[in-house]
Amino acid sequence: MNSAGNSPCYHCGLSVVDTNEFVTTLDGQRRCFCCPGCQAVAEAIHGNGLANFYQFRSELNQKPDSASSINYQAYDLPQLQEEFVFPCDVADDSSEPFVQARFHISGITCAACVWLIEHRLNAFDGVHKVSVNAATEQLVLQWQLSKVKLSEIMSAVASIGYVLTPASEDQQLLIRQREKRKALMRLSVAGFGMMQVGMVSVGLYAGASEEWLVYLRWVSLIIATPVVFFSARPFFEAAFRALKQKHLVMDVPVAIAIGFAYLASIWATIRATGEVYFDSVSMFTFLLLLGRYLEMRARHTNSLGNAKFTQLLPLTANRINREDVGQSRQTVALRSLVVGDWVAVGAGESIPCDGVVVDGESHVDESLLTGESSPVKKSTDDLVVAGSVNNESSLIVQVTAVGQKTKLSAIERLVENASLNKPQQIALxxxxxxxxxxxxxxxxxxxxxxxxxxxxxxxxxxxxxxxxxxxxxxxxxxxxxxxxxxxxxxRAAGLLVLNSNCLAALAKVNFVAFDKTGTLTLGKPSVSECLPKNGQAEDALEIIAALEVDSRHPIAEAFKPWSNKRVASQVQVSTGKGVSGMVDNARYFFGNLTFCRQIMLAMSEEHSPIIEIQAPDDRQWLLLIRQEPQTQNFSQIAWVRLEDQIRPSAKPAINACRQNHMQVMLLSGDTSNLVSQVAKELSIDDVHGGVSPEQKLDCISEQQQHQRIVMMVGDGINDVPVLSGADVSVAMAQATDLAQTKADCILLNGDLTLIPQAIQFAKRLQTxxxxxxxxxxxxxxxxxxxxxxxxxxxxxxxxxxxxxxxxxxxxxxxxxxxxxxxxxx
Amino acid sequence: MEILYILVPIALVFVFIAIKVLFWAINNGQYDDLNTEAHRILFDEQESKKKPSNPGDEKSSH
Structure with missing residues (x-):
C-alpha cells in the first residue's frame, strides 16, 4: 500500500493518503489536503484574507461537495428569482434599489463558519446586510442586484466550501421561529415572576404583621397574574383541546392545579385570610416551561425542514427549439416546460422531467427508485424519470410528464400518506x-x-x-x-433522536427492516479481490487507476487509493463496457469479460493466437489485459473483483437483534443477485429484493397489521416512504437530506450495533x-x-x-x- | 417600613421595563441563534489587523 502519512487534511481533518499530492503553502506553512476540493476551499479562504477562520473554528469542516461545480448562472434568470428574491427598503442614501433573499446553507459546522460566510459576503460592494443563523442554517441577505449578481454571491460562498440553496418563504420555518420566540417570552415572564414572587413570599413566610401580609399578598397577586395568563397559557389551551376531544392528558391536571391554586389564592387575598400559593404557581410554571423549552431546542437543532423533493430537480431545462432549423437551445425555467417538449440533458445533470430518450446513449443513476447507485443504461426509446442523474454523455429527452404527474411526485404523495398513517404510541x-x-x-x-x-x-x-x-x-x-x-x-453514543415520541415505540420494536445499499453495505464499490496473472497486484491496480482517473463512472472511485502513481495517455472510454489507454508504452484494456473478448477479436491480427480467457468463478469480475507493443499479442494481467462491502458492524448488529428476539428483514430496491449474497453473508432469511418504494411500504404495513412494531433503517430516497411509515425509522448519516428529514433518528457514526443497543436502552428508559x-x-x-x-x-x-x-x-x-x-x- | 409602599411598586416598574426590553430583543431576532452570538466576541478581537482592504467591508453586519 501507499506510505500513508497519517496527517489530517488541513481543511476537513480526514486522513491524507499521500502527503505530497495536494499541497499548498499558506501563510508560510506547508499544508496538505485530502482532495482538490479541500485545497481549493482553503486557498480561497486564505486568498480572501479570512485565514483567521482556521483559528476560530471549534469543529472541523465538512468535506466540500463536488456540487461546487453547480452552474449558478441559472439563478440570474429573472423568472427564477421572482420566487425568492423580493425588493426591500433599506435606509441608505444609495439610489439603487435593494433586494432581500433567504437561503438555506449546508456545510455549517460551528460558529466560525458564520463568521467566515458573513465576512466573505460583506466584502462585496453592494451587500447591505448579511445575517446567518447557524441553528436553522439560514442566511438572509440584503443587497443591490445592480452591483452584485446573485450567481456571483452563490459561487463566492461555494468557493469557501458551503452550498446555498434558495429558500422560498417557508411557512413551516416562520411558524417554528414564532413558536420558539413565543416560548422564550413565556419562559422569561415565568422566570421574572418566579423570582419576584419568591422574594415577596420570604416576607410572607417570615411572619409579617397582618397589615403587611395583606399588602404582600396583593403584590404577589399582581406579579403572578401575567405568569398564569401569559406563561401558563399553553397548558390551559392544551387541556381545553384535550377535554374537547374527550381525552385526559398530562396537561389537564397541570392546568387544573395552576388554575385552582391561582383562584384559591385570589380568594384568600380578597378575603385576607387563608394561604396564598402564588409562589408555587409561578415556580411550577417556570420549571415546566423550562423543560419544554430545552426539549424544543434539542428538537430544532438539526433543522432539516428545508429538504424537499423538488430540490432533486434542476431549476432550469435546456429546451430544444424543434421548429428552428438549427435546433437552437434555450435555457428556460423548469415550470415552463410542457409535455412534448424536447430537452437536452448534459452529462452530470439531473433529468428535469419524466420522458423518453429520443437521441443519445448514456448511463443514468436511478437511485431514487431503486436505492442503487450503479447507473442504468439508457438509449433511444428508454424511459427516464425526473430526478435521476445523467452520468456520462448528453441525452435528448422528450417530455412525457412534468410537475405533479412525475414519478417523483408520486413518491412524495406516498410519503405524505405514509406519515399520516404512522402508528402513534401513546405516552405512558x-x-x-x-x-x-x-x-x-x-x-x-x-x-x-x-x-x-x-x-x-x-x-x-x-x-x-x-x-x-x-x-x-x-x-x-x-x-x-x-x-x-x-x-x-x-446523542453522545451516536444516535440523534429527532422525534422524542419515538422513544416509547423504540422500546417495543420487535421487527427490524434494513435497506441494503448504503445501510448494510458501505454504499460504494471497493476492490475486494485482485488476482494477478502476470506481475504484481499493486502494479495492475495502479495501471487501472491511471486509466480510470478521469472517469465519472462510480467504479472509478474504487481505484482512487492507487491513483496518481502512473499516467495514462490516449484514454478511450467505451460507455458501459470498459476503458483503454497507453501506460508505460503498452496499451491496456480494462473492462468486463465481453469487452475484453471483443477487443481481442477485433484487434488481433491473423497470426497472433487468441488466448482463451475464463473468469475465476461466476461472480462479477473485471479483467485487465495488455497488448505488447512489439508483437501486438494480448496477455492477461489481472482479474479484479469489485464489491460494495458490507459494513463491519452489520453482522454483530444483526446477531444482537436476533439475541434480543427481534426479527430481521432485508428490503432492497436492487434487482441483482447481490441482495441474496448479502443476505447469505449476514444470514438473513427474510429477504425482499427488487422492491419498489410502494412495495417496501406494503411489506412494512403487512408486518404492522400482524401487531409487530417495525423499525426501518435506510438511507436512500426510495426509502423515504417506508421511513415515514415505520413505527421507528433510522436514517444513516450519509443518507439523503430527504431521508433524514422523514426519519425519527439519525445514526451519526454509521455503527449499526448501536441500533440493538438503543432498543435495549429505550427499554431501560421505560423502566x-x-x-x-x-x-x-x-x-x-x-x-x-x-x-x-x-x-x-x-x-x-x-x-x-x-x-x-x-x-x-x-x-x-x-x-x-x-x-x-x-x-x- | 412605610417606604415599602413606594419601593415595591418601583421594583415592579423595573421588572416591567426589563421584560419589555427582553421582549424587544427576542422579537428583534437576537435570541434566534444562541450559539453563534456567544462566540462572536472571540472572533472580532483579532479581526481588525488582518482585514482585507475591500471597500464593501466597512459596512457592518452586526
Whole structure:
C-alpha cells in the first residue's frame, strides 16, 4: 500500500493518503489536503484574507461537495428569482434599489463558519446586510442586484466550501421561529415572576404583621397574574383541546392545579385570610416551561425542514427549439416546460422531467427508485424519470410528464400518506394521567361533599388543599426529564433522536427492516479481490487507476487509493463496457469479460493466437489485459473483483437483534443477485429484493397489521416512504437530506450495533419512567388522605412537592451516565 | 417600613421595563441563534489587523 502519512487534511481533518499530492503553502506553512476540493476551499479562504477562520473554528469542516461545480448562472434568470428574491427598503442614501433573499446553507459546522460566510459576503460592494443563523442554517441577505449578481454571491460562498440553496418563504420555518420566540417570552415572564414572587413570599413566610401580609399578598397577586395568563397559557389551551376531544392528558391536571391554586389564592387575598400559593404557581410554571423549552431546542437543532423533493430537480431545462432549423437551445425555467417538449440533458445533470430518450446513449443513476447507485443504461426509446442523474454523455429527452404527474411526485404523495398513517404510541404518562385526573377529581368531589355536609365553612379550603397537594409536579416531570437525559445519552453514543415520541415505540420494536445499499453495505464499490496473472497486484491496480482517473463512472472511485502513481495517455472510454489507454508504452484494456473478448477479436491480427480467457468463478469480475507493443499479442494481467462491502458492524448488529428476539428483514430496491449474497453473508432469511418504494411500504404495513412494531433503517430516497411509515425509522448519516428529514433518528457514526443497543436502552428508559411515575403516584397517594383530613400545612406541602420532584430528576439523570446497555443486567 | 409602599411598586416598574426590553430583543431576532452570538466576541478581537482592504467591508453586519 501507499506510505500513508497519517496527517489530517488541513481543511476537513480526514486522513491524507499521500502527503505530497495536494499541497499548498499558506501563510508560510506547508499544508496538505485530502482532495482538490479541500485545497481549493482553503486557498480561497486564505486568498480572501479570512485565514483567521482556521483559528476560530471549534469543529472541523465538512468535506466540500463536488456540487461546487453547480452552474449558478441559472439563478440570474429573472423568472427564477421572482420566487425568492423580493425588493426591500433599506435606509441608505444609495439610489439603487435593494433586494432581500433567504437561503438555506449546508456545510455549517460551528460558529466560525458564520463568521467566515458573513465576512466573505460583506466584502462585496453592494451587500447591505448579511445575517446567518447557524441553528436553522439560514442566511438572509440584503443587497443591490445592480452591483452584485446573485450567481456571483452563490459561487463566492461555494468557493469557501458551503452550498446555498434558495429558500422560498417557508411557512413551516416562520411558524417554528414564532413558536420558539413565543416560548422564550413565556419562559422569561415565568422566570421574572418566579423570582419576584419568591422574594415577596420570604416576607410572607417570615411572619409579617397582618397589615403587611395583606399588602404582600396583593403584590404577589399582581406579579403572578401575567405568569398564569401569559406563561401558563399553553397548558390551559392544551387541556381545553384535550377535554374537547374527550381525552385526559398530562396537561389537564397541570392546568387544573395552576388554575385552582391561582383562584384559591385570589380568594384568600380578597378575603385576607387563608394561604396564598402564588409562589408555587409561578415556580411550577417556570420549571415546566423550562423543560419544554430545552426539549424544543434539542428538537430544532438539526433543522432539516428545508429538504424537499423538488430540490432533486434542476431549476432550469435546456429546451430544444424543434421548429428552428438549427435546433437552437434555450435555457428556460423548469415550470415552463410542457409535455412534448424536447430537452437536452448534459452529462452530470439531473433529468428535469419524466420522458423518453429520443437521441443519445448514456448511463443514468436511478437511485431514487431503486436505492442503487450503479447507473442504468439508457438509449433511444428508454424511459427516464425526473430526478435521476445523467452520468456520462448528453441525452435528448422528450417530455412525457412534468410537475405533479412525475414519478417523483408520486413518491412524495406516498410519503405524505405514509406519515399520516404512522402508528402513534401513546405516552405512558398520558395514559396514566387520564386515570390520575379522574381519580383526583372524583376524590375532591367526595371529600368536598363530605366536608360540605359536616362543616360547610371548611369545605372549600380542604378541597383546594387537596388539589394543591396533589399538584402533579413530579408526575408531569417524570417523562420529560427521563427523555431529556436519554436523548443526550443517545446523542453522545451516536444516535440523534429527532422525534422524542419515538422513544416509547423504540422500546417495543420487535421487527427490524434494513435497506441494503448504503445501510448494510458501505454504499460504494471497493476492490475486494485482485488476482494477478502476470506481475504484481499493486502494479495492475495502479495501471487501472491511471486509466480510470478521469472517469465519472462510480467504479472509478474504487481505484482512487492507487491513483496518481502512473499516467495514462490516449484514454478511450467505451460507455458501459470498459476503458483503454497507453501506460508505460503498452496499451491496456480494462473492462468486463465481453469487452475484453471483443477487443481481442477485433484487434488481433491473423497470426497472433487468441488466448482463451475464463473468469475465476461466476461472480462479477473485471479483467485487465495488455497488448505488447512489439508483437501486438494480448496477455492477461489481472482479474479484479469489485464489491460494495458490507459494513463491519452489520453482522454483530444483526446477531444482537436476533439475541434480543427481534426479527430481521432485508428490503432492497436492487434487482441483482447481490441482495441474496448479502443476505447469505449476514444470514438473513427474510429477504425482499427488487422492491419498489410502494412495495417496501406494503411489506412494512403487512408486518404492522400482524401487531409487530417495525423499525426501518435506510438511507436512500426510495426509502423515504417506508421511513415515514415505520413505527421507528433510522436514517444513516450519509443518507439523503430527504431521508433524514422523514426519519425519527439519525445514526451519526454509521455503527449499526448501536441500533440493538438503543432498543435495549429505550427499554431501560421505560423502566426509569415507570419508576418515576410510580414514585410520583405514591407521593400523591400518600399526601391525598393527609390533606383530606386537613393535616398538611402549606409549608410541608411545599417541601414535599420539591422533594418529590427532585427525586424524579435525580432518578432520570442516572440515564445520562454509564454504558448504554448493562451487560450484567 | 412605610417606604415599602413606594419601593415595591418601583421594583415592579423595573421588572416591567426589563421584560419589555427582553421582549424587544427576542422579537428583534437576537435570541434566534444562541450559539453563534456567544462566540462572536472571540472572533472580532483579532479581526481588525488582518482585514482585507475591500471597500464593501466597512459596512457592518452586526
Amino acid at each position: 404518562a398520558d395514559k396514566l394521567s387520564s386515570y390520575f385526573v379522574a381519580a383526583v377529581l372524583l376524590m375532591s368531589a367526595i371529600i368536598g361533599g363530605f366536608w360540605w355536609l359536616h362543616e360547610p365553612s371548611e369545605a372549600l379550603w380542604i378541597v383546594l388543599s387537596v388539589l394543591v397537594v396533589t399538584c402533579p409536579c413530579a408526575l408531569s416531570l417524570a417523562t420529560p426529564t427521563a427523555h431529556a437525559s436519554a436523548l443526550s445519552r443517545l 426509569t419512567i415507570k419508576q418515576n411515575l410510580g414514585w410520583a403516584l405514591a407521593y400523591n397517594g400518600l399526601a391525598l388522605p393527609l390533606a383530606a383530613f386537613g393535616y398538611i400545612p402549606p409549608w410541608a406541602a411545599a417541601i414535599g412537592m420539591s422533594l418529590s420532584s427532585l427525586i424524579v430528576v435525580i432518578n432520570a439523570s442516572r440515564l445520562s451516565k454509564g454504558p448504554l446497555v448493562n451487560h450484567h443486567a
